[in-house]
Amino acid sequence: MIIGFDDPIYSYDKLIEDAQALSKQYRKILEYVTIGKSHDNRDIALLKLGKGKKHMICCGGVHGRETINPVVLLRIIEFYAQSYTCYRQQKSSLMSKLYNPTKNLISEYERMLYAACIHELLQTYTILFVPLLNPDGYMISLEGFDCIRNEELRAKCKSMRLPHHEWKFNARGMDINRNFPSRLWRQKFEGDYPASENETKALISLFKEYKSLGFLDFHSRGKQIYYYRSQMPESYNKRVLHIAKRLKKVTNYQLVAPQEEIDPSDSGGNTVHYYSEYFGKPALTIETVDEEAAFPLDISYRAITYEEIMPVIFEFGALIIQWLY
Numbered sequence: 001m002i003i004g005f006d007d008p009i010y011s012y013d014k015l016i017e018d019a020q021a022l023s024k025q026y027r028k029i030l031e032y033v034t035i036g037k038s039h040d041n042r043d044i045a046l047l048k049l050g051k052g053k054k055h056m057i058c059c060g061g062v063h064g065r066e067t068i069n070p071v072v073l074l075r076i077i078e079f080y081a082q083s084y085t086c087y088r089q090q091k092s093s094l095m096s097k098l099y100n101p102t103k104n105l106i107s108e109y110e111r112m113l114y115a116a117c118i119h120e121l122l123q124t125y126t127i128l129f130v131p132l133l134n135p136d137g138y139m140i141s142l143e144g145f146d147c148i149r150n151e152e153l154r155a156k157c158k159s160m161r162l163p164h165h166e167w168k169f170n171a172r173g174m175d176i177n178r179n180f181p182s183r184l185w186r187q188k189f190e191g192d193y194p195a196s197e198n199e200t201k202a203l204i205s206l207f208k209e210y211k212s213l214g215f216l217d218f219h220s221r222g223k224q225i226y227y228y229r230s231q232m233p234e235s236y237n238k239r240v241l242h243i244a245k246r247l248k249k250v251t252n253y254q255l256v257a258p259q260e261e262i263d264p265s266d267s268g269g270n271t272v273h274y275y276s277e278y279f280g281k282p283a284l285t286i287e288t289v290d291e292e293a294a295f296p297l298d299i300s301y302r303a304i305t306y307e308e309i310m311p312v313i314f315e316f317g318a319l320i321i322q323w324l325y
């Protein structure tokens with residue numbers, strides 16, 4: 001196992017090291033590339049998992065302080081890659097066990113079936129994972145403002161006078177999830193314009209490069225799912241509701257009511273607004289971790305969140321293939 005959940009601080013450097021180690025170990029099915037640089041010159045990593053011609057995109061770490069999802073997404077990648085690779089061996093070992101049954105046969109059979117499904121999923125799709133879109137914000141929230149190497153940016157961040165573990169923004173003090181061009185985007189100060197940030201541009205380029213069938217953006221907190229898009233036609237929302245209900249069942253998370261899509265005092269411009277409006281395909285925000293959890297988020301949420309969202313990506317892949325165009 002490459003990805004562990006025990007490090008008290010899972011740093012950006014460790015994440016990159018682990019992502020590269022995973023792509024080495026599973027090179028037949030997993031590729032590591034970078035899709036851009038943050039403002040403080042950190043790589044934005046993309047992991048391409050699978051052999052399929054269809055694509056879906058999963059993103060994490062848009063907000064700095066939401067430190068659980070990046071490592072969880074890496075662990076999911078490892079589990080999927082491992083299941084895919086072991087599938088053939090598991091199959092033959094199960095066949096031999098069928099002739100020499102043990103009392104664990106049913107659970108082993110179930111595990112094999114699951115591996116077969118993952119094998120099928122990764123033959124159909126190449127899943128594009130961006131586990132940490134905002135590496136600067138992530139490091140600020142974990143270690144404080146001194147991790148920002150660019151003096152000007154560091155001074156700007158410090159001048160905002162916020163506790164570092166509450167930091168949502170990038171190294172320019174911008175909320176990336178209010179920076180995507182969309183109908184609900186609003187200017188928040190003079191000089192504010194959509195897609196001004198490196199991280200935003202990197203994700204938009206990825207969206208445009210691949211004709212993907214769907215997009216999931218993992219945030220924290222609330223254990224809930226945002227699916228409704230007021231700027232999209234009713235037919236779109238009806239179909240996405242069907243997907244959201246299935247994901248609710250898998251995760252036990254709650255669906256967010258349509259009227260709560262964005263706070264009335266807030267600006268739109270979320271990743272999911274951009275994706276749904278430009279491509280007309282399903283884009284959901286999944287909020288992991290309990291609503292009342294305090295920042296910095298307790299690392300015990302890693303294992304819990306892994307169990308909750310590991311099947312989501314699989315389920316989503318199966319659902320969006322049925323989307324009618």
Ligand SMILES: [Zn+2]
Binds near residue numbers: 062066177219
């Ligand atoms: Zn968030």
